[in-house]
Amino acid sequence: MGRSSDLKRSNMLWQQLANGIAMGSVYALVSLGLTMVYGILRILHVAHAGVYTLGAYIGLFSFRLVGDFWVSLFIGMAGSAVAGYLIERFLYSPLLHLPRIVPLIASIGLFIALEEAFRIVAGPHTLTYNARIGIGDLSIGSFRLTETQILILFVTFAALIFLWAFLTKTRTGLAMRACAQDAETASSFGVNVKAIIAVNFLFGSAMAGAAGVLIGVYDNQVWPTMGAIPAYKALAIVVLGGLGNIPGTVLAAIGVGLAETFFIGILAIPFPRDAVAFIAMILVLMFKPYGLLGKA
Amino acid sequence: MISGYLITILITIIIYAMLAHSLNIITGHAGQISLGHAAFLGIGAYTSAMLYTEAGFPFWLSVPLSGLVAGAIGALLAIPCLRVRDDFLAITTMGIGFVAEAVFLYTPFFGGAMGIGGINLPNWFGREMTKSEYFLLILLVFGFLLFLDHRMGRSWIGLAWASIREDEQAAGAMGVDVVRFKVLAFILGSAIAGLAGGFYAHFLTFIMPQNFGFGQSIVILCMVVFGGIGTRWGPVLGAVILGILPEIFRPIMEYRTFLYGLLLLAMMRFQPGGILGAESILPEVLRRYIFRPASQE
Amino acid sequence: MRRLRLVGIVFGLSAFLLFFIAGLSQAQDTIKIGFFAPITGPAAADGMSAKHAVELGLKEVNDAGGIKGKKVELITYDDRLNPQEAVAIANKLIEKDKVVGVASGSYSGPTRVTAPIFQKAGMPMVAGYAVHPDVTWDPTQKKPNDFIFRNGYLGEVEGAAAAEFAVKNLKAKKISIISMDNDFGRAISAGFAARAEKLGSAILTKQMYKYPGEKDFRPFLTRIKEGNPEVIFAAGYYGEGASIVRQAKELGITAQILGEEGFDSPKFLEIAGPAAEGVIIATNLDRDDPRPVVQNFLSNYRKAYNEDADMVGASSYDAFMILVNAIAKVGTDPKAIQKALLETKDYNGLTGKISRFVQGEVVKPVQIQVVKDGKFRRLAVIDNPEVITPPTK
Numbered sequence: 012m013g014r015s016s017d018l019k020r021s022n023m024l025w026q027q028l029a030n031g032i033a034m035g036s037v038y039a040l041v042s043l044g045l046t047m048v049y050g051i052l053r054i055l056h057v058a059h060a061g062v063y064t065l066g067a068y069i070g071l072f073s074f075r076l077v078g079d080f081w082v083s084l085f086i087g088m089a090g091s092a093v094a095g096y097l098i099e100r101f102l103y104s105p106l107l108h109l110p111r112i113v114p115l116i117a118s119i120g121l122f123i124a125l126e127e128a129f130r131i132v133a134g135p136h137t138l139t140y141n142a143r144i145g146i147g148d149l150s151i152g153s154f155r156l157t158e159t160q161i162l163i164l165f166v167t168f169a170a171l172i173f174l175w176a177f178l179t180k181t182r183t184g185l186a187m188r189a190c191a192q193d194a195e196t197a198s199s200f201g202v203n204v205k206a207i208i209a210v211n212f213l214f215g216s217a218m219a220g221a222a223g224v225l226i227g228v229y230d231n232q233v234w235p236t237m238g239a240i241p242a243y244k245a246l247a248i249v250v251l252g253g254l255g256n257i258p259g260t261v262l263a264a265i266g267v268g269l270a271e272t273f274f275i276g277i278l279a280i281p282f283p284r285d286a287v288a289f290i291a292m293i294l295v296l297m298f299k300p301y302g303l304l305g306k307a
Numbered sequence: 308m309i310s311g312y313l314i315t316i317l318i319t320i321i322i323y324a325m326l327a328h329s330l331n332i333i334t335g336h337a338g339q340i341s342l343g344h345a346a347f348l349g350i351g352a353y354t355s356a357m358l359y360t361e362a363g364f365p366f367w368l369s370v371p372l373s374g375l376v377a378g379a380i381g382a383l384l385a386i387p388c389l390r391v392r393d394d395f396l397a398i399t400t401m402g403i404g405f406v407a408e409a410v411f412l413y414t415p416f417f418g419g420a421m422g423i424g425g426i427n428l429p430n431w432f433g434r435e436m437t438k439s440e441y442f443l444l445i446l447l448v449f450g451f452l453l454f455l456d457h458r459m460g461r462s463w464i465g466l467a468w469a470s471i472r473e474d475e476q477a478a479g480a481m482g483v484d485v486v487r488f489k490v491l492a493f494i495l496g497s498a499i500a501g502l503a504g505g506f507y508a509h510f511l512t513f514i515m516p517q518n519f520g521f522g523q524s525i526v527i528l529c530m531v532v533f534g535g536i537g538t539r540w541g542p543v544l545g546a547v548i549l550g551i552l553p554e555i556f557r558p559i560m561e562y563r564t565f566l567y568g569l570l571l572l573a574m575m576r577f578q579p580g581g582i583l584g585a586e587s588i589l590p591e592v593l594r595r596y597i598f599r600p601a602s603q604e
Numbered sequence: 605m606r607r608l609r610l611v612g613i614v615f616g617l618s619a620f621l622l623f624f625i626a627g628l629s630q631a632q633d634t635i636k637i638g639f640f641a642p643i644t645g646p647a648a649a650d651g652m653s654a655k656h657a658v659e660l661g662l663k664e665v666n667d668a669g670g671i672k673g674k675k676v677e678l679i680t681y682d683d684r685l686n687p688q689e690a691v692a693i694a695n696k697l698i699e700k701d702k703v704v705g706v707a708s709g710s711y712s713g714p715t716r717v718t719a720p721i722f723q724k725a726g727m728p729m730v731a732g733y734a735v736h737p738d739v740t741w742d743p744t745q746k747k748p749n750d751f752i753f754r755n756g757y758l759g760e761v762e763g764a765a766a767a768e769f770a771v772k773n774l775k776a777k778k779i780s781i782i783s784m785d786n787d788f789g790r791a792i793s794a795g796f797a798a799r800a801e802k803l804g805s806a807i808l809t810k811q812m813y814k815y816p817g818e819k820d821f822r823p824f825l826t827r828i829k830e831g832n833p834e835v836i837f838a839a840g841y842y843g844e845g846a847s848i849v850r851q852a853k854e855l856g857i858t859a860q861i862l863g864e865e866g867f868d869s870p871k872f873l874e875i876a877g878p879a880a881e882g883v884i885i886a887t888n889l890d891r892d893d894p895r896p897v898v899q900n901f902l903s904n905y906r907k908a909y910n911e912d913a914d915m916v917g918a919s920s921y922d923a924f925m926i927l928v929n930a931i932a933k934v935g936t937d938p939k940a941i942q943k944a945l946l947e948t949k950d951y952n953g954l955t956g957k958i959s960r961f962v963q964g965e966v967v968k969p970v971q972i973q974v975v976k977d978g979k980f981r982r983l984a985v986i987d988n989p990e991v992i993t994p995p996t997k
Contacts, residue, residue: 231875
């Protein structure tokens, strides 16, 4: 042991921290939409992962046309937002009065169809999303915060601030929180619940679209089944954080990102990364049956 | 002689019918959404495979044991599952599915990623069973299980389940021991799934952890929902139709999975009760266009 | 009552449809060869690649007049990477389509499940690139499936060849392994580690990642970086390989990256971009091989499909051609075809010269290719018999 290997070790720890938070941020972006939808409709919106993938594809194709990362991000988010809205309007809305399993299966069916649609339209091969904004990496010694990691942190941070401001400082935001608590009462106070639901889906889906674009750029890969793992991992995360609870979800998402990185990179336990989210969830549910920050 | 190709399709369908039926007990009778049912299929399959290949147990022992083991594990898992409510339960069951798959994948004892091979068809009368005979065997067993289900449905157990399904809180208030009956449904459902797993392992002769993942759980769930949750014949019908579909759609193989997803979507949007469910249009269609309007029904 | 009638009707309809489908058959005077691959589903990219390559081979054969004047008909099925479907396909090929031989363009799962079925039916099958050892070996009877042959290398053989190169040519004493956690990854990394350690090098870390789905290797690579190995042996398919290579570069890792046949695809080059430069892989396709069979395939594939061929396509093409070659020699009796395959000597294949089959496994040199100027080029060939001869059981 010596000072140089201590330094190396601590550099590695910082690096892993960066890795973990970056992944956690993407998880947060995806999971937020899911938890917001659940909060207001009590539906497990599995097709949300399809919206995520759609964002990646739309972002990719606009990048190919326009060549600018920020424009492609915006268009990807817009595309996802519209898709989310349409799903709510034409699929969930008519099914709200039925037992919960019905919209769940419908959502699963839609997700399967979407994955296949991507394959049929864009081909089964992985496509590359080589966007850069030209700021370069941030290097301190052998610790390196890569450009894409900086992008992820920035976009997530911006989205979270925006969401927070919206929910706490605007009237619509207040209405949204009211609906999440009790839609009937809110509507009796004059809140246009249908419009709130629409806004909810637009926001949540836009964030999922952003996550899709960011992952597409982070890994330089967009492929039809890229939504499969986020689909169930996001579910575990939202349960872990507390279904419908926004701060809980963010906490859980970052936590899972860090835990995964910790297990692989530091403890080096040969365990499937994706199971971490579920194990964390099951463990937490044993002590807190409504999730970390959830309430009955 | 019936073609071997047809027989393999039939065997696949009947195993899925048994699986759909077993899930129906949990979702239909006990009203619990399970998104990880393939875990029990896997537990049964691996149990039978290990007993057969490692411990030299004959098929006639290893398969029933696979049902028992799966049922026992179902009982163990039922308890934490029931502590957790509704949507949390759905996701917890999904988590169980992932953990089970991970266990099979990562424990060298279970063969890990290599899976387990050499799981043969049973021997009887001094020779190996033919596939047709295997099909008849499973058919018999399944028929017996359906019969049992019918009898149970008429007994106090069935009534208790029906009451829990209709309104859990009211049933509890009326003195029905809700937890006990739910656990019973869990045990029964997982045991039958495990039994199906045993049959499955000996049919494929080779199992890998990936066969028992989330995708498989969804396939089973979709059969139940498509046919009609809670109905006796719905899941079986769902298994038959969704089992035949890949074979019929083979010519348009590029679009098969896409159509499958659309089908689920359409079913839920327009016929959520399933084909044999309460508001199915199928009887109406048949009545109107195929049969004379019945005078009494 | 009404419900029961309903049930009966649906059952009846389904049964009718099933019998109808099962009964359909065609009778033509062609030589039928069966082929299956994961054309849709999670491995669709590889399935399509295999299908394209085999169809190219089919066209070549038929354009040259077929086999002894008869056209070859390819019966293609999509197994969706699902073993149950593979079982159904195998039975269908044997009974309904009445093929004389089968080429597998699929992964281990479907190939492994169909092998005993073909073996029992005495139907020769040549697997293109599936790696599971049980494809050619029956674990219960403890003897080889002598109707099944494999064109690709056994995982452990390929791993051993890569290790041979790493230690003897790259002189690496400290190596880290990162591999996907499936049968292929396990076999190849085990083979690599065994050979490397036998030759005196140290394996610093061995990490496994989940397949499919893992794209973020930064936690794994950060840990590898700490140990400072000279060579990193990475096992994965092109998506994972590209991510590993890119992210390693991003993190400032300078160790030599050594990959395997999974990396052998133009997609790897595209996704990895400039980070692919200098990456070395062990594979079966040698782009600089002057033999016409190689150069013609490469240019024909490019002309027909507007993209470069990859290992999956090349291996499937060879599997098909090996069958065609045997049929051309001895005709369409499956038993005769099997015998011809068993007696293969110095077969001039696209993916290398097969000197012979040992219990269904090839004895064939392993190609070491390097990415130079954005293309795969020959770097070395491993033909040490100790390394490339598959173990006999």
